[in-house]
Amino acid sequence: MAPGVAIAEKLLAVENTLYYPGMQAFFFRHSAATIESVTRRFLWPSSQEDEIYRRLLLDVGTRAWEYFEREDCTIEDYDEGVIDRGFYTGAEPAARAGFILYNQQACAAAIGKYTEALAIDPEDDTILTGRGAAYASAGDYSAAAADYERAAHLNSDSAVAYSGLGTVRQHAGDLPGAIDAFTAAINRDPDYGTVWLNRSRALAELGRFADAASDLDEAVRCDFTLKRTVGIDRALLLTAMGHDDAAEVQLRQLDAWDIDTERLRAHIAGMRAKRISG
C-alpha cells in the first residue's frame, strides 16, 4: 500500500504570487528610455532555428489541420492560432499569403506579397528567405542572393539563409562560393539533410567525389526520407568515379524501392560511354 496516495478531485484556489515568500516589487516610471540590449528576435528565435518549436509546430499541425483549414488561419495565428510565435508585427498575413502563392508556384505574386510583408517588418529574416526562394524559382538569382545575404546578416544563426545562398550560387555556377555557403549552413544546423545533399552535388561538380560521397552519407543519416534521392545521387557519383559495379548495385537497390530507373540507367549509360570514349 502506498501511504502517500491521494487523488486530487476538485481545484479550489490558487495562491496569489504577489504574496510569494520573499518576493519584492520594484516600480519605475515609464519614459522614452528604452532597453536595447535584447531584441524580440533574439528572445524568440524562429522555428527555423528553435528545434523544440519546430517539433511542436509539426505535432500540432498534423493533428489539428482541420481546425486551421476551417478557421483559415495558421498554427501561429495571433487571433486563432494554437502556438504563440512570441511576438507579432502585423507582417504575418502578407507573409503567409506569400508562402501560399509560392507553394502554388505563383512566383511573381508571391514576391509581391513578401515585399508587402517586408515593408511592415524589414528585419524579418524568415520573410527574406521566403522571398529569396520565390526569386530563385522565378530565375532571378541575383535578387535571391541579395535576400539570402541580408537574411544571413540579420540572423547569423539562420541555416536556411545560408542554404538558400548556396543553392543560388550553385545555379549561378559559383561552386566554391556555394560550398562555402552550404558549409556555413551545416555549421549552424548539422542535422539539415538537404544541405548535405546539395553540398554533395556541388562537390561532385568540382570533381571532389570522395567528399561528395561522404556528404551523401550524412544527408541520409540526418533525413531518412532522402534515401531515394540520395540513392540516385550515389549511383551517378559511383559512375562518375568509375565504380560501375557498385553503381549497378545501387541501381538494383533503387529498383527494389520501386523507383523507375529507366531514364537514370540511360543517363548512366551515356556517362559510361563518354568516359570510355575519353
Added chain:
Amino acid sequence: MIEITLPPPSRFPANAPARSIHELLDDLRADDRSSSYLYRGQTKHYDNFVPSVYRELVKPGATGPILNINTAAFHRSLDERRRLRFAAMNRLIRQLGKGVGNIVAQQYGLTSEAIDVTSDIDIAAFFATRTYPTYDHFAGAADSPIGVIYRFPRAGVQPKHLDGLDNITDAMVVQSRGVQALVPFYRKRSDLPKKVETQTDAAIDANGGPITAQLATLPVVIDHVQFEALLAEALDRTGYATRRRYGLTRLARQKGGFIRPPVQWLCTIAKNFDHRRAALGREDHGSRRRHR
C-alpha cells in the same frame, strides 16, 4: 499550507517609483552581484498574479493571498482553440514528463500552471517596457504610467518531485513544514487511467476508506540552469529534440525560470494515511528517527 507573508516593501514602492527603467536596473544590478534572484517584468502591476491557466478562473480584481477558482468558468471557457492547446500540453506532458512538459507548454504559449521568470535583469526590463504582441517600446500612458519588476529570491528553490509520478506507489502527499501538502505536479482523477484509478481507490479502501482533505501543493521555483538540466534529461530519455541546439531555443535565450505557486485541491486520501512514511526530506528522516 505554506506560511503567508505580505510582500516586503522594496526601495522603489508604487508611491515612490524609480525615475526610469535605467535607474531601477542600476539599483537592481548593484544589489545582485551574486545572482541571488529571479525576475519578472510587467508594464503594469495588477492586484493578482497567477499562472495563465488560472487567469480566467479567478474573479477579476480579486485580491488577497488566496484566490478562489471558479471551475465552472473553466469548462465554459474551453472553446476549440483552448482544447487544442490543452491537448498539445497533455501530449508534451506524456512525452517529456509532467513538470518539464508543463513548462515547455508555458513557453510556447499553450497553457501552463507555472509563471515564467528570468535570471536576466535585462530580459525582465525588456518585458517591463514593451507591450504584447508587437513588443514595441511602451513609454507609458495616462492610465498606466508605472511599470514593475518583481524579484524573487532563489533561496528555497525546490525542483524535486517534478516528474516520476508513474504509478500509485509514488508519494502524492508529503509533510512539509509540519503540514500535509500535495507534491507540486500531483495526479488528478481525470488524468488517471481506469486501471490506476481502480487500484488507487482499492488502496484507499484497504487503509480505512476514503476521507476528503483540503491540501495545497508545495511551491516550486526553478531557475534556468536547473530547468536546462531537467530538460536535457528529458530530451536524452525521449529523443524529442537534440540538445546541441538548445542555445537556439527561446527557453535558453530568455534564461527562463519558473514559479509554480501552491494550488489548493479537495482530495481523497485514506483515513489511515501514514504521515511518517509519506514524508520527504529532512522532516522525513527526523520523524523516522523519533519513532525508533
